[in-house]
Amino acid sequence: MKIIPIFNPDLVPGIYTVQYDDNEIEPDEFARIFDLWNSPLILDAFFNENIQDLQSGYFKSITIREAIEITIDEANGFEELLLSYESNGANVLNLFKPLNNYEYRIVDHQKLKGRYRRGWLRIYAIRLTDGSLIITGGAIKLTRLMNRPHLEQELNKLNRVKDFLRFHGISYTEDINL
Amino acid sequence: MNQIKEKLKQLGGSKPSAWREKALQRRDNREWLRKSQAIAARVLESLRSQSITQKQLAEKMQISPQQVSKILQGQENLTLQTIAQLEAALGITLVYVLDITESVKTGQTKAASKAL
Numbered sequence: 001m002k003i004i005p006i007f008n009p010d011l012v013p014g015i016y017t018v019q020y021d022d023n024e025i026e027p028d029e030f031a032r033i034f035d036l037w038n039s040p041l042i043l044d045a046f047f048n049e050n051i052q053d054l055q056s057g058y059f060k061s062i063t064i065r066e067a068i069e070i071t072i073d074e075a076n077g078f079e080e081l082l083l084s085y086e087s088n089g090a091n092v093l094n095l096f097k098p099l100n101n102y103e104y105r106i107v108d109h110q111k112l113k114g115r116y117r118r119g120w121l122r123i124y125a126i127r128l129t130d131g132s133l134i135i136t137g138g139a140i141k142l143t144r145l146m147n148r149p150h151l152e153q154e155l156n157k158l159n160r161v162k163d164f165l166r167f168h169g170i171s172y173t174e175d176i177n178l
Numbered sequence: 179m180n181q182i183k184e185k186l187k188q189l190g191g192s193k194p195s196a197w198r199e200k201a202l203q204r205r206d207n208r209e210w211l212r213k214s215q216a217i218a219a220r221v222l223e224s225l226r227s228q229s230i231t232q233k234q235l236a237e238k239m240q241i242s243p244q245q246v247s248k249i250l251q252g253q254e255n256l257t258l259q260t261i262a263q264l265e266a267a268l269g270i271t272l273v274y275v276l277d278i279t280e281s282v283k284t285g286q287t288k289a290a291s292k293a294l
Contacts, residue, residue: 002191009194012183019191031196038204040218041250048226065223072215076208079201130182170185 001164003134006030007092013131015092018161029157033138037075037121043068046140046150053142071140074119078106096133102126102158102177103141104133124154126161129171136161207255215252217261217272222250224268238267 002019005011017030027035036042047054047064054067062070085092097107104123120142125135137157139150146155165172204211225235232250236243241263248254249264258273265272 003186003189004191004193004195005186006195006197009187009190012180014183014186016186017195017197024191024193028191028195028197031200034197034201038215038252040215040222040252041247044219044222044250063223064226065219068219068222069216072212076204076212079204083198083201083205128182132182132186168185168189170182170189 001160004028006135007086013093013128013133015096015133015135017135018137018157020157029137030135033123034075034079037071037138037140040068040072043071050142050148050150053148057142071121074121078121081106081108093131093133096123096125102136122154124158126158126165126172127176128165129173129176134161134165210255211253214254214256217256217264218250218252220270220272221264221268224270228268230268235267239263 001022002024003016004019006015006017008014017028019028020026026032044064047067051064054062054064081095082092085095095106095108096104098104099122102124104125105119105121106123120140122139122141123135124137124139125133127133137154139154141151142148143151146152162172221235224230225232230238232246233243236246239246249256249260254260261272264270
């Protein structure tokens, strides 16, 4: 496992992600989740597998195709915000809005003024005591709770990275991650 | 603060995240990429509604299953020929061209769609 910077590595606090594959054949987690969120093929399989959750929530009669389009547009929106903040020299960390324990969305708070719970894309990250963020994964969350295999996988990744950080003496606390 | 940064540096890989480069590529190619993704989503919907597998689609189009998979990833700059082959294989229309006609009475411009 490696911890790698996403933006300028000299930024303090910084934003990092995890390279789970030590051989570096698979992309790092932040690159991987945006690849998934841009693939109609993968999204189609995901929404088909989770069709009951998709059609039992806020969007009752949504089709898989509509869900794919919504996801890609949301992911594009996230990327635009990240790139524009970076190029304007703004603090990219300000875009990561905490929702729940370790769960974030990417939001321009100035524009959306608190309506950022809409949308189903989630970033999972651990905040360190210096304010840095380590992004451990991401997911499409169609349910309120985390009791779905793909979401439990995110909890497992969080725990793996927490163990890794503790082992290497890097500080984070549960308090600042609530 | 420096201590954490130094420790993280030691735990880093040989390269920074691949995300930024990919995001810039996606941004630079947004217009056609978005269309490719929309076509892929429509094709996937059609495969499901007609109970056609990707392998069967490949056979109908006389291309490899790997090529079909690439198309469905939505990252291909599809040729008109490939789009036409998809349309023929699935019996659907993927691309329309708008005809602009002008109404004499109202002076308004009306758009009528015409499938290619």
